[in-house]
Amino acid sequence: MNVTQKILAAHLVSGELKRGTEISIRIDQTLTQDSTGTMAYLQFEAMGIPRVKTEKSIAYIDHNTLQTGFENADDHKYIATVTKKHGVYLSKPGNGICHQVQLERIGKPGKTLLGSDSHTPTGGALGMIAIGAGGLDVAVAMGGGAYYLSCPGVVNVRLTGSLKRGVAAKDVILELLRRLSVKGGVGKVMEYTGPGVATLSIPERATITNMGAELGATTSVFPSDEVTRQFLKAQGREEDFQPLTADADATYDETVEIDLSTLEPMVALPHMPDNVKTIKEAGQIKVDQVCIGSCTNSSYQDMMRVAAILKGKTVHPDVSLVIAPGSRQVLAMLSANGALHDMIQAGARITETACGFCIGMGQSPSTNAVSVRTNNRNFFGRSGTKSAGIYLVSCETAAMTALTGYLADPRQTDADLNVDMPDLFDYCDNLIIPPAAAEEAAAVEVVRGPNIKPFPQADALAEDLSGDVLLKMEDNITTDHIMPSDSSLLPFRSNIPKLSEHCLAPVDATFPARAKAAGGGFLLAGQNYGQGSSREHAALVPLYLKIRGVLAKGFARIHQANLINNGILPLVFVNEADYDRFDQQDTIALPGIRKLVESGATQIPVENKTKGFTAMMKLELTERQRKMILFGGLINMIAAEGK
Numbered sequence: 001m002n003v004t005q006k007i008l009a010a011h012l013v014s015g016e017l018k019r020g021t022e023i024s025i026r027i028d029q030t031l032t033q034d035s036t037g038t039m040a041y042l043q044f045e046a047m048g049i050p051r052v053k054t055e056k057s058i059a060y061i062d063h064n065t066l067q068t069g070f071e072n073a074d075d076h077k078y079i080a081t082v083t084k085k086h087g088v089y090l091s092k093p094g095n096g097i098c099h100q101v102q103l104e105r106i107g108k109p110g111k112t113l114l115g116s117d118s119h120t121p122t123g124g125a126l127g128m129i130a131i132g133a134g135g136l137d138v139a140v141a142m143g144g145g146a147y148y149l150s151c152p153g154v155v156n157v158r159l160t161g162s163l164k165r166g167v168a169a170k171d172v173i174l175e176l177l178r179r180l181s182v183k184g185g186v187g188k189v190m191e192y193t194g195p196g197v198a199t200l201s202i203p204e205r206a207t208i209t210n211m212g213a214e215l216g217a218t219t220s221v222f223p224s225d226e227v228t229r230q231f232l233k234a235q236g237r238e239e240d241f242q243p244l245t246a247d248a249d250a251t252y253d254e255t256v257e258i259d260l261s262t263l264e265p266m267v268a269l270p271h272m273p274d275n276v277k278t279i280k281e282a283g284q285i286k287v288d289q290v291c292i293g294s295c296t297n298s299s300y301q302d303m304m305r306v307a308a309i310l311k312g313k314t315v316h317p318d319v320s321l322v323i324a325p326g327s328r329q330v331l332a333m334l335s336a337n338g339a340l341h342d343m344i345q346a347g348a349r350i351t352e353t354a355c356g357f358c359i360g361m362g363q364s365p366s367t368n369a370v371s372v373r374t375n376n377r378n379f380f381g382r383s384g385t386k387s388a389g390i391y392l393v394s395c396e397t398a399a400m401t402a403l404t405g406y407l408a409d410p411r412q413t414d415a416d417l418n419v420d421m422p423d424l425f426d427y428c429d430n431l432i433i434p435p436a437a438a439e440e441a442a443a444v445e446v447v448r449g450p451n452i453k454p455f456p457q458a459d460a461l462a463e464d465l466s467g468d469v470l471l472k473m474e475d476n477i478t479t480d481h482i483m484p485s486d487s488s489l490l491p492f493r494s495n496i497p498k499l500s501e502h503c504l505a506p507v508d509a510t511f512p513a514r515a516k517a518a519g520g521g522f523l524l525a526g527q528n529y530g531q532g533s534s535r536e537h538a539a540l541v542p543l544y545l546k547i548r549g550v551l552a553k554g555f556a557r558i559h560q561a562n563l564i565n566n567g568i569l570p571l572v573f574v575n576e577a578d579y580d581r582f583d584q585q586d587t588i589a590l591p592g593i594r595k596l597v598e599s600g601a602t603q604i605p606v607e608n609k610t611k612g613f614t615a616m617m618k619l620e621l622t623e624r625q626r627k628m629i630l631f632g633g634l635i636n637m638i639a640a641e642g643k
């Protein structure tokens with residue numbers, strides 16, 4: 001067996017490890033962060049389970065840390081109290097970005113992790129099966145329920161050679177994105193093997209598994225080896241180590257070969273992470289802003305390389321350099337060894353250890369700016385400035401660029417980039433607050449601020465459905481299009497009515513008002529609809545706007561699950577050419593839809609009343625999903641059936 005199969009087999013609750021069939025797995029650890037967490041805990045409360053049943057569940061506060069009004073602070077207080085009551089650990093704001101802290105302090109080889117954040121697969125660097133999901137799926141897992149997924153294919157990403165000086169782990173994953181695209185990993189686990197693996201540190205592996213999310217992969221995983229043992233030992237938790245490698249005769253569904261020695265520094269150009277070129281091919285690009293940090297690139301090793309490049313130099317006068325170390329552990333170590341001083345003296349603006357610029361919480365660039373960043377997504381508008389272009393690079397490239405004012409090749413630096421992993425990290429868990437003991441939990445009062453509104457719930461599926469196509473969209477629409485998030489909107493993650501005023505506005509600013517006026521309807525989309533974030537809000541808000549179904553050429557995994565969990569029909573064109581025959585404002589009807597779903601039909605006729613034709617759509621649901629759609633979502637199904 002390969003590593004993926006070993007972990008899945010050890011956690012299998014139902015099904016068989018046959019690609020494309022439904023399986024369910026037991027979840028050992030869960031994580032939430034604050035922007036998806038408020039909803040997840042509201043849903044957990046609605047399930048009426050007193051205490052979480054996982055080995056360890058933890059809530060991070062790292063996204064909405066720009067407290068420009070009472071809303072974020074109220075959400076923090078709600079999360080702090082609801083977790084205390086129900087047996088969940090709390091990582092306080094200032095402790096760091098969820099994926100970085102999870103890697104340092106919580107993750108364990110061989111375990112499963114489900115997180116309400118699409119970059120949860122970062123944990124795969126430690127040899128875990130770590131999966132991103134919607135908040136509701138995480139709430140169910142906290143309650144001890146299994147996590148259901150389509151059994152993924154396993155891709156053997158065989159690494160040989162070793163990275164040359166100035167070439168980084170980020171360039172490995174950018175190369176994979178260049179080759180495979182943002183759809184290349186759909187339905188697959190990327191499993192890393194080969195002699196090149198041993199040359200990569202845990203944070204380097206984490207950069208690669210983190211951005212496997214941008215490939216659309218279910219998750220990514222490295223073996224657990226001597227490098228893993230050393231890392232855990234340096235974090236004071238060698239007892240968490242367990243070796244885990246693929247058997248010598250393990251088989252895979254596909255193989256991709258990468259010779260690390262042949263890679264060059266790369267960049268993803270606006271506005272997609274797979275729009276990748278080498279730095280050389282990208283040519284001379286004048287830069288306004290450089291941001292270093294995020295869950296992709298903010299480890300101690302990353303930051304030390306940045307400090308080495310910046311030491312004794314000054315940031316280019318036209319560039320604003322922002323650095324956000326990924327965790328308090330990293331920041332504390334940089335401050336103790338003088339590297340922070342080197343960054344500050346070079347002119348860096350040091351910001352909180354949080355998601356920050358990556359999710360548009362501050363540091364929005366100027367009009368038409370070129371912003372070079374080390375995070376994982378450069379989707380349109382995500383930085384908070386629609387006219388800006390975001391370029392994704394490694395830490396080394398970003399630091400060199402900050403000095404020269406142009407997109408620069410880090411191999412030109414005279415700095416020593418050899419940063420050894422420390423023998424002992426400066427770890428300290430005093431910002432991780434344990435929950436109340438079971439016998440004291442009843443006395444804990446959950447505090448809810450006025451910004452926390454109830455979440456919408458779907459009705460049982462109607463006998464017939466009809467309505468207008470309210471919006472026609474292209475391929476690769478992201479959740480940042482569907483439910484934009486920046487410093488003005490993130491404070492409203494627990495206020496669906498307020499968020500609904502901005503739904504799909506980056507595609508068409510008139511959409512929210514039109515959807516409300518029409519009293520609901522349908523959406524029409526191209527390939528890979530809903531890629532990106534795990535935010536369930538991209539389904540909850542359309543549900544609130546009474547969107548009954550989405551007709552698309554294809555869906556991204558987490559978003560499709562979120563739609564079904566909320567009773568919205570994900571319909572896929574049998575014949576892709578039919579997409580062109582539908583237009584915005586066409587009236588469509590799905591007569592007898594309830595009976596069809598009940599009968600297990602996998603093809604649904606959709607009548608275009610305006611144009612007078614019928615198109616066939618695929619509705620490929622598992623038995624459980626079929627029930628969910630009939631009940632009007634997972635919460636209704638749980639209420640009716642208790643599971």
Ligand code: MIC
Binds near residue numbers: 117533534
């Ligand atoms: C992101 O990177 O887009 C986020 C913000 O972390 C999201 C979660 C969210 O929308 O709250 C994600 O990746 O799932």
Ligand code: SF4
Binds near residue numbers: 117295
């Ligand atoms: Fe936070 Fe950005 Fe990572 Fe999402 S991708 S978890 S916003 S740092």
